[in-house]
Amino acid sequence: MFSTFRAWRRAAVVAVIGGAAIAAQLAAVVPAQAAAPTVTIAAASKIKPVTGDVYVVYLGGSYGNATIHGTITGAAAGEVATLYAQPFPFTKAAAPVRSVTLSAAGTRTYSFTVTPTLATRYKVMLFAKTTPLATSPIKFVYVVSGGSVTGGARCGRPVCKETFHLYTVLPSSALGVEMRKHVYPYFGLNLAPVVEPPPPTWLYLNAGHASVSAARRINASEFENTITFTFTIGNNGFYWAWNACWKDTVSADGLGLPGYHACGASRVPRTAAYLG
Numbered sequence: 001m002f003s004t005f006r007a008w009r010r011a012a013v014v015a016v017i018g019g020a021a022i023a024a025q026l027a028a029v030v031p032a033q034a035a036a037p038t039v040t041i042a043a044a045s046k047i048k049p050v051t052g053d054v055y056v057v058y059l060g061g062s063y064g065n066a067t068i069h070g071t072i073t074g075a076a077a078g079e080v081a082t083l084y085a086q087p088f089p090f091t092k093a094a095a096p097v098r099s100v101t102l103s104a105a106g107t108r109t110y111s112f113t114v115t116p117t118l119a120t121r122y123k124v125m126l127f128a129k130t131t132p133l134a135t136s137p138i139k140f141v142y143v144v145s146g147g148s149v150t151g152g153a154r155c156g157r158p159v160c161k162e163t164f165h166l167y168t169v170l171p172s173s174a175l176g177v178e179m180r181k182h183v184y185p186y187f188g189l190n191l192a193p194v195v196e197p198p199p200p201t202w203l204y205l206n207a208g209h210a211s212v213s214a215a216r217r218i219n220a221s222e223f224e225n226t227i228t229f230t231f232t233i234g235n236n237g238f239y240w241a242w243n244a245c246w247k248d249t250v251s252a253d254g255l256g257l258p259g260y261h262a263c264g265a266s267r268v269p270r271t272a273a274y275l276g
Contacts (some may be wrong), residue, residue, distance in 0.1 A: 037074035039081070039124050043067065043135035043267040050052040050274045052094065053257050060171055066141045068122050069111040072134075076105045080127045088118040088254030117171050118254030144256050144276070145178065147222075148225050158234045159260040164227045166244065174253040179244040184264050184275075185210035187229050191236040199239045201224050202267045204219060208242065243268065245275035 043054040045066040057063045072081055079102050086094035087258040102108050111123065119142045151164035170178055187208030188200030208229035215223045227244055245263035248256025260275040262268050268275060 006143065024171075026091045034073050037072060037135040039126055039134045040070040041139045042069055042141045043122065043141050044069070048273065050261060053140070053142055053256060053259075053261060055144055056116065057201070058143050058146045058255075060065070060146050064146075065113055067111055067113055068124070068139065068141075069109065070124060071107060071109050071137060072102070072124075072126055073107045073110055075102050075126060075133075076128070077102060077137055079133065081108075081110050081129060082125050083112045083114075084096055084123050084125060085114065085116070086121040087116060088120065088250075089203055090121065092223075094121065094123065097252055102170055114141065116143050118143055118174070119250055136266050143255060144257070145174075145203045145255055155233060155238070158202050159230065159232050160238075160240075161228065161230045162242075164242075165199075167218070167222060167223045169204070169222050170255060175217070175220060175223065175257045177249060177253040178246070178255065179215040179217065181249075183212045183227070184224055184245050184247075185212055185227050186243045186245075187231070187236050187240070188242070188270055189231055189233075189240045190240065191233065191238050194237055196237040197239050200241055200270055203241060203270050205265070208240070212244070243270075243272070243275065248276035 043066055045054055045056050045064050047055060047057070048057070054066060056066050068083060080099050081099045081102065082099040084094040085097045086092070097114070098112060100110055114120070114122065119140060120215045121138050121140055123138050124136040125132055145168050147166065147168040149164055152162055168178065168254055183244070184205060186203035186205055188203040189208065189212055190197040190200045208231045210230045213226040215225050217223050229242060231240065247263045248261070250258050256276050257274070261274055262272065263275045
């Protein structure tokens with residue numbers, strides 16, 4: 001019984017080796033299939049991303065544009081890369097925006113300039129005629145409201161009073177939500193005898209006897225808030241700074257960035273690049 005088992009085992013090994021040899025021969029004559037094409041995607045604007053999120057300014061000129069770019073690998077000449085956009089509230093299917101025809105095979109790069117007006121999802125699809133070959137991941141580009149600030153005057157002594165008008169420009173679809181938001185004013189002041197001190201490191205919520213008016217509608221795409229600061233400087237040298245913000249609600253109206261970015265905190269850095 002023992003010797004019979006050993007004989008069977010040897011036969012099985014020979015069969016496996018024979019099968020491997022046949023497979024090797026088949027591999028030698030069957031050509032390898034080309035890898036499926038792939039599409040990468042990235043986004044960039046003239047503004048430094050915040051917590052990794054790329055954004056533009058509504059009606060912000062060159063700051064209102066973003067670039068969607070990436071690499072297509074394994075493409076053939078004549079294939080077409082098409083950019084698709086799906087703006088907030090993301091209820092309609094993504095629609096083609098523009099296309100580029102690849103002039104050569106292999107690895108190619110692409111770049112599209114976009115000017116979204118609300119948060120928008122982008123993707124790029126590769127086609128051979130009408131047949132889809134590959135699709136990139138989705139990339140978001142966010143939008144913040146634009147506008148301007150007027151006001152400010154030379155400080156009087158011993159009490160300085162400064163008034164500013166904040167004009168916010170935005171898509172009309174977001175006007176109702178944004179006008180109802182609470183405005184958080186921030187102020188900081190450094191004093192020093194005779195000479196001008198360095199600027200304040202921190203700005204504090206509601207400091208400087210801040211007063212903020214209710215929003216005043218100017219038209220379907222613009223509203224205004226007035227902010228006043230009143231503070232004592234006496235005969236000192238002084239350096240003051242201010243900021244204001246309202247919290248982002250991108251899921252409600254498509255404006256701003258996702259997440260929390262310090263707006264409403266008790267203090268914020270004077271140099272903060274973004275509050276929302």
